[in-house]
Amino acid sequence: MVKKCLSNHLDFFDHVMSTSxxxxxxxxxxxxxxxxxxxxxxxxxxxxxxxxxxxxxVIFFYYPITSGFYHSxxxxxxxxxxxxxxxxxxxxxxxxxxPAAWRNMAIILISNMIIVCIFPLFGAVLVVRLRNAVLxxxxxxxxxxxxxxxxxVTVYVWRWFYGxxxxxxxxxRMINLGALGKIWLGEPSYALGAIIFVGFPWVAGLNFLIxxxxxxxxxQEILDSAKVDGADSFTTFFFIELPLIRNxxxxxxxxxxxxxxxxxxxxxxxxxxxxGTAGTLVPGLQMYRAVRDDLDLGYGSAIxxxxxxxxxxxxxINFFISxxxxxxxxxx
Amino acid sequence: MKLRRNFDQIIIxxxxxxxxxxxxxxxxxxxxxxxxxxxxxxxxxxGLSFPLNFQNYAMAWKFMQDxxxxxxxxxxxxxxxxxxxxxxxxxxxxRFNFAGRPFLFGALLLSLLVPNTILFVPLFQxxxxxxxxxxxxxxxxxxxxxxALTIFVTHSFYKEMPSEMFDxxxxxxxxxxxxxxxxALPLSAPILSAMAIFQVWLIWNDYAWPSLVANSNExxxxxxxxxxxxxxxxxxxxxxxxxxxxxxxxxxxxxIFTMRTFVAGLTAGAIKE
Numbered sequence: 001m002v003k004k005c006l007s008n009h010l011d012f013f014d015h016v017m018s019t020s021x022x023x024x025x026x027x028x029x030x031x032x033x034x035x036x037x038x039x040x041x042x043x044x045x046x047x048x049x050x051x052x053x054x055x056x057x058v059i060f061f062y063y064p065i066t067s068g069f070y071h072s073x074x075x076x077x078x079x080x081x082x083x084x085x086x087x088x089x090x091x092x093x094x095x096x097x098x099p100a101a102w103r104n105m106a107i108i109l110i111s112n113m114i115i116v117c118i119f120p121l122f123g124a125v126l127v128v129r130l131r132n133a134v135l136x137x138x139x140x141x142x143x144x145x146x147x148x149x150x151x152x153v154t155v156y157v158w159r160w161f162y163g164x165x166x167x168x169x170x171x172x173r174m175i176n177l178g179a180l181g182k183i184w185l186g187e188p189s190y191a192l193g194a195i196i197f198v199g200f201p202w203v204a205g206l207n208f209l210i211x212x213x214x215x216x217x218x219x220q221e222i223l224d225s226a227k228v229d230g231a232d233s234f235t236t237f238f239f240i241e242l243p244l245i246r247n248x249x250x251x252x253x254x255x256x257x258x259x260x261x262x263x264x265x266x267x268x269x270x271x272x273x274x275x276g277t278a279g280t281l282v283p284g285l286q287m288y289r290a291v292r293d294d295l296d297l298g299y300g301s302a303i304x305x306x307x308x309x310x311x312x313x314x315x316x317i318n319f320f321i322s323x324x325x326x327x328x329x330x331x332x
Numbered sequence: 333m334k335l336r337r338n339f340d341q342i343i344i345x346x347x348x349x350x351x352x353x354x355x356x357x358x359x360x361x362x363x364x365x366x367x368x369x370x371x372x373x374x375x376x377x378x379g380l381s382f383p384l385n386f387q388n389y390a391m392a393w394k395f396m397q398d399x400x401x402x403x404x405x406x407x408x409x410x411x412x413x414x415x416x417x418x419x420x421x422x423x424x425x426x427r428f429n430f431a432g433r434p435f436l437f438g439a440l441l442l443s444l445l446v447p448n449t450i451l452f453v454p455l456f457q458x459x460x461x462x463x464x465x466x467x468x469x470x471x472x473x474x475x476x477x478x479x480a481l482t483i484f485v486t487h488s489f490y491k492e493m494p495s496e497m498f499d500x501x502x503x504x505x506x507x508x509x510x511x512x513x514x515x516a517l518p519l520s521a522p523i524l525s526a527m528a529i530f531q532v533w534l535i536w537n538d539y540a541w542p543s544l545v546a547n548s549n550e551x552x553x554x555x556x557x558x559x560x561x562x563x564x565x566x567x568x569x570x571x572x573x574x575x576x577x578x579x580x581x582x583x584x585x586x587x588i589f590t591m592r593t594f595v596a597g598l599t600a601g602a603i604k605e
Contacts, residue, residue: 035431043430045508053421053440053479060477061443064454071454078460123351126344139348144595146355148583152539152555153576156562157362160573167361170377201354206602209595233340251603262449265539269559284449284540291453292544300453308450315445 068301076298088302100278101286104192104267108282109260111196116207116256117249123203124211125237140212146204151265158198159185159270185271191279195266207252214248215241254318261311264288283307366392366573373569391567392574398549399557400578403536406468406553410475411531415524418482423512425483426490427498437487443480452541459545466548475535482527485600489523490516526597529590533598536583554579 072089075082092098123143130136161167162184169181184194218241226236264284267273273281273289287303290296364380365373366388372381425437455474464470493516501511517524535553542553552560558579562572587594 043428046424046428046430049420049424049508050436052417053483054436056417056477056479057440057443060455060458060474061446061451064451064458065446067457068450068454071457076457078457123348126348126351129340129344131341135345141591142352143355145587146359147533147598148587149359149580150537150555150583152537152558153362153580154358156558156576157358160365160569161358161361165374165377167377174378201351203351204355206598209599210603213599255602258447262447268540268543287449287452288540288544291456297453297457304450304453308447311447311449 068304071298072301072305074298075296076301077295078297081298084298088299089306091299092302092306097278097281097286098283101281101283104278104280105261105282105284107192108196109257112256112260113253115202116252119202120205120207120252121211121249123208124215125241127212128215129233140209143204143208147206152269155198155266155269158194162194162270186275188275188279191271191275195270195280198266198270210248210252211245214245218244250322257314258311261307261314362573362576366570366577368570368573370568370570385570388568388570388574389578391571392561392578395561395565395567396554396557396575396578399552399554400582402468402546402551403554404582406471406475407532407535410472410478410535411528413472413476414479414531415482415528417476418479418527419486419517419520419524420512421479422483422486423490423516424508426487427493427495427511427516428508440483441480444484456544465545466551468546468551470545470551471535471542471553474541475531478531478534481601482524482531485527486520486523489520493519522593525590526593526600528597529586529594530597530601532586533583533594534601554582 071081073083073085075084075087127136127139127143130139163169164181164183166184168184169178172178172181182190184190222240222244223236226240231239262284264282267280267282267285268288271280273279273285283303284307287300287307290300290303361378365377367384367386368377368381369385369387372385421440425433425440459465459470459474462469462473464473497515498511501515506514537555538553539555539559542551542556543559546552547556547560558572558575561567561575567575
């Protein structure tokens, strides 16, 4: 009913518009505005149905992102906003802990990118090599199971493990190496390594599952013909399987990169960025601490913007590399 | 020859057992520690020690019951809101032609390309402006706004549905909502539940955001509660471990009941995120 009324009304509107602009009243194409308005009238229910998503998107995405960009140029706490230009960015680059934070993040990123290429893949290859289907199924379930453990719980257990009376020191005492024991997270030269080591042997979880799926999607014919040609397990892996799952490896490297660029749960829970001023500090944690400890939202926004720019640059590089590879493949 | 092949298989199994031991020792140690009193905890932390001390769980439960309850409320409402909005949006965008459709589609999916680090600070300020700090709304609203991935995944699903189904329904007088509720929704139930489980998992795992905006007795989530319980209330060490077990338990229950969907949801979510 409403729809029909609106539509009639718009017809009238269209009519008035056209007669007022031109003397002759022969039918002619409606103006873009009226076309849009008529479409809107005919489809009003569709727009209403889109409204909740759009509202949430505007309030919790577009507004904050704009506000964050603007406020990175201001001194900003809850009560006041003062324009300070580039001061937050200058402060960020002058801050002595910033280089350390970025260095730590680079170390964490590179280590994890190497880890994701080796350990879960190794586990997946072993499981795929099993000939007993039942056994294979149960191994798969077993190595998927740890995804249910919240990351915080894992980090919490490892924090205990590295403690003064924690598991690691106890093990060292058991094998008479108690003298080597230390508060691992309190030593500047060990803390970052200790954080990277969390989750050893890094096999179980989603990465493993993705590798298993990729390996199992390789057609059996290819593998059989390799076997006929006398390829052993290693040759098959390096010359057949590895090239065929290259895309999945690249995807996992990208995901790992993006994840560790923004994740700071482990340093936050284990060391709060210490030991010292920046032993395990990462830029994400720097941002978090600016907000939590100093309520310095402008500075926090500036760090967020720099991290965003870093992600953008990496995504662009990644995009060009994958496009060039696609081109090479198509030209071959 | 046969012997050699079986030998290979045995070696593989042995290596897998070794990997499994290293993978599960921390978790089993956590479980064992949660049953130790303070003496057992300090003197023999590795392995089980008897008698088992259930007192830890009583203490941990006393603190953790509220955080667990909060997390269950948030874990049910936020994904429900997010999925229902995203599904209807994806359906409308996939099956109907109207002015501004490509623009709206792009606008809704843009957040997939932007890492959420950038939103952290301004969202915090928005939550304070809304007066939602330290209430469950501080979690429910931003999590419910997390719709782009679901829209993206279900949009391609709805797009590929045969249009005969919808044409037939239209002939019978079904409007947009009817064809969504009675045709599209039931058929997309598996994909929607996978996405819902992925969101529940994300929410359950999130630490940084809730520890910033919902760190109060009224709104603390399970993992935030676990860290707060340990670092600020200084419980007996075994009770801290028991709290960690309690924080992980609901996910185990969810996994057992929805194994296939759980794995599908996490895989789809992780790759596309």
